[in-house]
Every structure is written in C-alpha cells, then in structure tokens.
Amino acid sequence: MFKYTLKRLGTMILTLWVVVTITFFLMHAIPGDPFTDQKRIPAEILENLKAKYGLDKPLVVQYFTYLKNLLHGDLGMSLKYKNRTVADMLKSGFPVSAQLGLAAGLFGITMGILLGIVAALNHKGFFDYFVILLAILGVSVPNFVFSALFQYWFGVKLGWFPVARWGTPYHVILPAWALGMRMIAFQARMMRTSMLDVLNQDYIKTAKAKGLSKSVVIWRHTIRNAILPIVTILGPTIATLLTGTFVIEKIFAIPGLGKYYIQSIQQRDYTLILGTTVFYSAILIFMIFLVDIAYGLIDPRIRLDR
Amino acid sequence: MENRDRLLEVKDLHVSFDTYAGEVKAVRGVDFHVDKGETLAIVGESGCGKSVTAQSIMKLIPMPPGRIKKGSIIFDGKDLVKFTDKQMESVRGREISMIFQDPMTSLNPTMKIGKQIMEGLIKHQNMTKKEAKERAIEMIKLVGIPNPAKRVEQYPHEFSGGMRQRAMIAIALACNPKLLIADEPTTALDVTIQAQILDLMKELQNRLNTSIIMITHDLGVVANIAHRIVVMYAGKIIESGTSDDIFFNPQHPYTWGLLQSVPRLDAANKEKLVPILGQPPDLFKPPVGCPFAARCDYAMPVCKEYYPEKTQISEKHHVHCWLQHEMAPKVKNPIVEGRR
Numbered sequence: 001m002f003k004y005t006l007k008r009l010g011t012m013i014l015t016l017w018v019v020v021t022i023t024f025f026l027m028h029a030i031p032g033d034p035f036t037d038q039k040r041i042p043a044e045i046l047e048n049l050k051a052k053y054g055l056d057k058p059l060v061v062q063y064f065t066y067l068k069n070l071l072h073g074d075l076g077m078s079l080k081y082k083n084r085t086v087a088d089m090l091k092s093g094f095p096v097s098a099q100l101g102l103a104a105g106l107f108g109i110t111m112g113i114l115l116g117i118v119a120a121l122n123h124k125g126f127f128d129y130f131v132i133l134l135a136i137l138g139v140s141v142p143n144f145v146f147s148a149l150f151q152y153w154f155g156v157k158l159g160w161f162p163v164a165r166w167g168t169p170y171h172v173i174l175p176a177w178a179l180g181m182r183m184i185a186f187q188a189r190m191m192r193t194s195m196l197d198v199l200n201q202d203y204i205k206t207a208k209a210k211g212l213s214k215s216v217v218i219w220r221h222t223i224r225n226a227i228l229p230i231v232t233i234l235g236p237t238i239a240t241l242l243t244g245t246f247v248i249e250k251i252f253a254i255p256g257l258g259k260y261y262i263q264s265i266q267q268r269d270y271t272l273i274l275g276t277t278v279f280y281s282a283i284l285i286f287m288i289f290l291v292d293i294a295y296g297l298i299d300p301r302i303r304l305d306r
Numbered sequence: 307m308e309n310r311d312r313l314l315e316v317k318d319l320h321v322s323f324d325t326y327a328g329e330v331k332a333v334r335g336v337d338f339h340v341d342k343g344e345t346l347a348i349v350g351e352s353g354c355g356k357s358v359t360a361q362s363i364m365k366l367i368p369m370p371p372g373r374i375k376k377g378s379i380i381f382d383g384k385d386l387v388k389f390t391d392k393q394m395e396s397v398r399g400r401e402i403s404m405i406f407q408d409p410m411t412s413l414n415p416t417m418k419i420g421k422q423i424m425e426g427l428i429k430h431q432n433m434t435k436k437e438a439k440e441r442a443i444e445m446i447k448l449v450g451i452p453n454p455a456k457r458v459e460q461y462p463h464e465f466s467g468g469m470r471q472r473a474m475i476a477i478a479l480a481c482n483p484k485l486l487i488a489d490e491p492t493t494a495l496d497v498t499i500q501a502q503i504l505d506l507m508k509e510l511q512n513r514l515n516t517s518i519i520m521i522t523h524d525l526g527v528v529a530n531i532a533h534r535i536v537v538m539y540a541g542k543i544i545e546s547g548t549s550d551d552i553f554f555n556p557q558h559p560y561t562w563g564l565l566q567s568v569p570r571l572d573a574a575n576k577e578k579l580v581p582i583l584g585q586p587p588d589l590f591k592p593p594v595g596c597p598f599a600a601r602c603d604y605a606m607p608v609c610k611e612y613y614p615e616k617t618q619i620s621e622k623h624h625v626h627c628w629l630q631h632e633m634a635p636k637v638k639n640p641i642v643e644g645r646r
Contacts, residue, residue: 202411208366210426210477211399214391220425221414299416300461 008292012285019281020070020274024063027273034079034268053079055270066274075278076271080263086275089260094279096166097244097256103176105241108183113230115184116191117223123196131188138185147178147251164253175252179245183237187230194226201225228299235291239284243276313484313517314340314363319377321355321362324370330589332358334541335377340485345511345518347532347549349525349564353586355541356521360487363519364402365394382484400430403478407490409470413462419446420458423477430481445476450506468499472506479510487519492527504531525568529553534622537561540587540597547623556641557617557625560598565641596628604629604637 035041035049050056054065069076075086119131154174155163161174198204199222207221244258257276264272296302321333333355340346348356361367363379365386379386386397398404406412414422423445424438433441439458446454449472462470471491478486488507492500508531511518522528528535528549535552537545537560545558556562563582584601587593593600599609609628617630628634 202406202408203414205366206404206406206412206422206474206477207414207425209364209398209404211395211397211429212425213395213429216425216429221417224416225414301415301463 008289012289015285016278016281020067020278021063023274023277024066025059027268027270028059030268032268034270036268053077070278075275078269078272080267080269080272086271089272090257090275090279093244093255093257093260094242096254097249097258098242100172100175100179100249100254100256101238101241101244103172104179105183105238107176108180109187109230109234111180112184112187113191113227115188117195117218117226119188119192120195120199120226121218128192131192135185135189138181139189141181142247143178143182143245144247144251146181147175147248150174150178151251164251166252166254171252171254175248175254179241179248183241186233186237190233191226191230194229195222198222198226224298228295231291231294231298235287236284239280239287243280243283311341312339313342313344313382314519315378315380316359316363317378317380319359319362319379320375321358321367321372322375323367323372328590331592332372332541332589333362334592336538336541336543338536338543338546340517340519342484342517343511343515344534345520345532347520347522347528347535348538349522349528349535350538351523351582351586353589354538355589356523356538357489359538360404360489360519360521363487364398364404365389365391366398366404396430399426399483400481401483402485402487403481403483404487404489405471405474405478405491408494409467409474410494412474413465413470415462417461418458419460419462419465419473423458423473423480426477426480441480442476445480446473448479448510449473449476451476467495468502471495471499471503475503475506475510479514479516482514483516485517485519487521489521490523491520493522493524500527507531525553525564537564540592541589542597542626544596544598544627545625547619547625551620551623554642555619555623556639557619557623557630558598558627559602559604559629562640563601596626606634 033050033055034053035046041049047056054062057065066076073087075090078084078086078089081089115131115134119128122128151163151174154160162168162171163174165171204217204221207217212220244256244261246258246262248254249256249258260272261276261280263269264276316336316338319333319336320331323330323332336355336359338346338348348359350356358367358372362374363381363386365374374387377387381397381401386394389397413419420439420442423442424433424435427433427438427441428435431438442458443454446457451457451469451472457465462473465473474491486507491507492503495503504527507518507520510516518531520528520532532549534548535546536543537552537558539560545552545556545561547555552561553565556565560582563580566580567582569579582601587597587600593610595608595610595612596602596605596614599605602609606628614626614628614630616624616626618624619630629637
C-alpha cells in the first residue's frame, strides 16, 4: 500500500507537470496579452508593465521561471487584480466554493443513489417511470433555470431561504439544491441501471436460494456491487463541484472560485489562468487517487499493491 | 404406492411466462417424484423446461412474468405452491438447496467465501458468527478444498472454476438440506473437473443421505450418478424410468436420439454420432399432438393430432408415445438392437 501510494504520488506530479506545460503554451498562443485593452496604452508604459511581470523575456525563459516559482509554491501576482496574489485569491474563494460543492455533492449523491435504488426495486412500476422522468428533467434543464425557480418560490414567495448572497448555513441550501439537481438525475439513472444489472446476476439467485430475506439480498448482495460504477465517476464529479461553478455562484452572488475560471481567460490574466488550472488539476488528480483507494476497499478484485 | 420415503412429489405442474408477445408455456403438466436419498436426473435439450421446473420447486422463477398456473409441489407433505414468499425463505437453503450452472458468476464477487457459507447458517440455524465460521471451515474441508482455514478468508476471484463449484456445493449443503437441486452443475467446467465434481456429489450424497435432482442436457453426466431419469421435451415428460431402463431399454424415439448423440468409448466399430435434426417447437403455440412428431423418424398421422397417453412399460418405466399402441407398426429399437 505504501509503495503503491508512493508510485501514485510520482505519476500525480508528472501529470500535473504535463498540465502546466500544455496550459502555459496554449495560453500564450492566444492573440494579445493582459494589457491589450480598448484604451490605448502608451508604448513606453506597456514596455514597463511587461518588464515588471517578466513578459518581455523569451517564452521558454518565462516558462522555466514559472516552473521554478511553482516549485516554491509561488503562483505569482495576478496581472489584473491589483496587489493580489493568485494564491490569495484561491485561498479566499475555495472555502466558499468547497462548502457549496460539498453540500450539493452530499445532497446529490445520497438522493441520486436512493432514487436509483428505489426505481430499480420498482422496475417498470410507477415510481420507476417517475424517476426516469425526473432524471431526464434534471439533466436537460440547465442549472440557472432551477436557480431562478428556487429563488422565486422558496426565496421570494415562501420566504424560507435567503434569495442570494453568502454567510449563514441557510444561504447554502438553495444554491446547493440547484447545483445538486443534475447530480441527482445523473446518479439516479446510473444507480438504477447498475442495480438492474446486478439484480440479474447469478449470485443474486444464489443469495435467494440460500433463503435470505429480500432486504438482506438487496442490502448485502445487490447495493454493494451496484455502487461500484457510481464510485468511479465520483472523483471527477466532486472535483468539479468543489472548485466552484461560474453560473450558480454568479446567480446567487456567492464569492466563490467559479468566476475566476471564466474571467482569467477573458482577460488573459496569465498567472490566474495557470493558477486556477493547476489548482483544479491538483484536486481532480487527488480525487481520482482517493476513488482508486476506495475502489480497492469495496472491490476485492482490484488489488492496488500489484 | 404412497410411502414414507417420498420426499418430493410434483403433480401436473404448469408454468407459464407472460411476455409482450404472449404466453410462453414453458412447463406443461409435469409429474415426477423424488424419494429420500435418491438421485433423479431431468434430461432434455435447451429450452425444454427443465430449469424452469427446477426453479419452480424453489419458487425462484421471477414472478411476474412467470407464474405457476396449475399443479402442486408436495415437499415433505406440504404444498410449496401455496407457500408465501416469507414461508419459502425458511424452505430455501434449509430444506432445499440449489447449485447453478456457472460457478464463475454464481458467487458474490465482493464477499468472502466463508461469509457466503455462514450467511445461511446464521439465518437458518441460529448460529453465532463464531459457530458459523467453524462450520464453514468444516464444509470447505468436506468438499475437498485444501487449507480451509485460509480459504474461508478469500474472495471468489482467488478460486478456480472447479474450486468455486465446490464452494457452491459447500454453501448449498451447509444447512443439511433434504433436497439438493443441481442445475447443470458441470456444464461450465472442463471434463476432468466435471468428473471430480460428480464424484464429490455422489460421495456427499452417500454420507449425508441428501436427495438430488440433477438437471442436465448431457446423458453422459447422469449415467453414473442418477438412480432414475426423467426425459423432458417441450415442457412435458416424455419418458421416465430407472437409469437402466433409460440406457438399456429406452422406448421413446427422442430418448433414442439423445442416446445416439452421446459419444461412446466402447463402440467397437466407429459409429457415427447421429444428431436429432430440426428445432424444438415454439412454446408460444405448442403443438396439440406429440411435440416431437415434427422431428420424429417414426411419426404417424395420429402423432400430430393427439398427445399420446402414458404407457407403463414396467413398474417404474413410463413413456408417452404412440408407438406403444397396439395398432402401431412394430419398429426396431435402435438402442436395444445396436447393443447386441
């Protein structure tokens, strides 16, 4: 296990390096630079600005400078937000986004799995079709539509929850719900299919032939095997949720990370682009690592040490 | 005729499946019985209703779409057809056990072998975990798996195919059931392992006095294990008798066909294997007459019109065939003649 973790750590760092390299050169392939603006900046000032941020040096030199700083944990200054380091911005946005994402994930996964199980057990019954309908709705209706509806119903009409902004646990509920809808839909559909597949397996018949009660057959023999595919997609899903979403955070006026992903590219804020990308990749890679370990615990056929 | 040794009596069993295309009559009036300590083989080709019959006894067919339309399954004096799901739970695994065709898929891949044996013991025999584990180790040893204490801690993927089928037998026999139903237990195994599993079943039967229903399409498999044989075709029993009756004095042309398609080692001149040409009938609309008539070399006009009544050849030997009628032409029995 220790040896495996060490090996994985190596590949994780390698992956991260590849991501940084590709992002760096792609980013510089975009026409223009952070200081291209509607306002014409005098040439001397532009030169000074570029010199300040080291953008006047050859690309390769810039690349190695960035790598060197990255190894020291320095993500650099933002080129657009004055006097703010990228690390600083991530540090202030991430806890907010993570809190929202965690709430949405927890809600989405439990509800999704629960609905999927119930639907599979009620195969071709009313509830089964109800869940399928719900799943189609959840996947095809965009998040912002749910957001607006929830804000109107539960925020304005009923007044149960604050319409927007951030601060108390009450503020988390509406955006988390809106964000979790798609996840419920996705997980429910997936769990349902997986359950139906497992219920048709021979070993379920063996379990029944042992005289086990229906609930034991479902709980002990079906769900544990059916949940494997869900665990697989959990890594990327959670990574995406944790690092914030542009649309939901915008609609609910939540000071999360989401906006930086979009704005940094629009403004060609080089250090911020790299910073958010590195951050997202690191979390994604780490989540996948966690999932692999969880997989090994649930499914004995997967041996991590080998 | 009724006696205390009778363990299971299936009478006039009809099982159908309701599908979108209509009703599939998988089993159409089957009668047979199993005595204590006896091995009964149910033989027939794919789709003849033998597995459905077996699974109906344990009520393991999915209902719906399946349903037992008619008939009774008297086990130890009680009619299982009338049992509720809850009542069946105390029959399954305790009174009647089952092993399946494919040992590779019949064990739960995420549960230790020992635990899979223990489950039934804890449920049916009120054992503590510790007692159940000891019993599980005992069972693993009984079915001839070496190193039992270590093996119970392993998962199915660490077992070979033959070992898994042994483990299945251990699960099935853990609670000392009165009846073991083996649904093609050796079909998925290679030949040497087949023989080992059959020997094991035979040995355990002698030791534990369990009755066995062996379902198979391979007459070679039943030859040395079955006391009596029931031959099924298109959801009906067309011939039944002792092992000797079926192998040495078969009366139904379908049974002849089955025997002629089994390769023999003792054949002096190299006989050709004779296949049974054609397909079994569609069970959406089973024929009114003898279902085998369309493929039978000896078919007469009457065969297609009326189903033949049961003819008693000897005490235990019955056949449904118009050739037994006094007005039918005498035909040469290829099995009896061929053995001379």
